[in-house]
Amino acid sequence: MLLTSFKDNSVLFKLPPEWWPSNPVTSHYEKLFADKVFLTYYRNSLLVSFCTTAVTLLASTFAGYGFSRFQFRFKSLAMMSILSTQMLPVVSLLIALYTMYNNYGLLNNRGGLVIALTTSCLPFSIWMIKVFFDGIPIDLEESAKIDGASRFGILLRIVLPLTKPGLFSIGIYSFILSWDDFLYSITLINQDALRSLNAGIAIRYIGELSYDWSSIMTVCVTSIVPISLLFLFFQKYMVSGLTAGAVKG
Secondary structure: OHHHHOOOOHOOOOOOOOOOOOOOOOOOHHHHOOOOHHHHHHHHHHHHHHHHHHHHHHHHHHHHHHHHOOOOOOOOHHHHHHHHHHHHHHHHHHHHHHHHHHHOOOOOHHHHHHHHHHHHHHHHHHHHHHHHHHOOHHHHHHHHHOOOHHHHHHHHHHHHOOOOHHHHHHHHHHHHHHOOOHHHHHHOOHHHHHHOHHHHHHHHOOOOOOOHHHHHHHHHHHHHHHHHHHHHHHHHHHHHHHHHHHOOO
16 A cells, blocks of 8 residues: 555556556655645544544543442443444444434534544443453542542542553544544535545545546555554553453453
8 A cells, every 4th residue: 555655557557566666756645735625634534533532531431430439220231231332333323313413403513423433432432441440449549538539539640540551542442433434424524624534535536437546545545644653652552451451350
């Protein structure tokens, strides 16, 4: 994919194939970064992904802490019900979701897209962070409570620092899921100025009869940059978080 983005279309179908570009070209990247529409798609995807990650982290932290520390009726049923929503394919929800969004005026709205993506991220995120909360000794919280700390203070100053790997894992998971989204964005966003990157690529850069493969590969290479940077800088947190979540409780 990377090598193809530096090739001219005329050499893509040569026989024998040219694996390494003999005359690399950068015109595809120059053309792409001069395209204001592409930059708009990119900015929209970043904005939606960061907002989804922030909302998911906030909601899953409080929900997971509540499920971990408080006892109430039908707790197990509630947890299983939350996780069972992951069994439903997104396609089966789109018609009902589109109708509901249309009734409430949430179509062509970044906030509405963030809500839809957050609901997809929350079930797994709640389960994962709950596992981390379960692994923290309750004695630490009881000692802090004796010293006069409030419930929110205990969560903020004691519990969350100990669950940092889990928070990083949830953040990366939520960002990747929202960045890779196609179905929600193509269904709920119809205005070109609000489209995210994946939907924009499908509509603007993939033709009906012919394909500019070099340009398509260039777009794909630039689209994986944020995910690659996440894995590059936060890989140890994600691996430790997923490993700890798999062996605790």
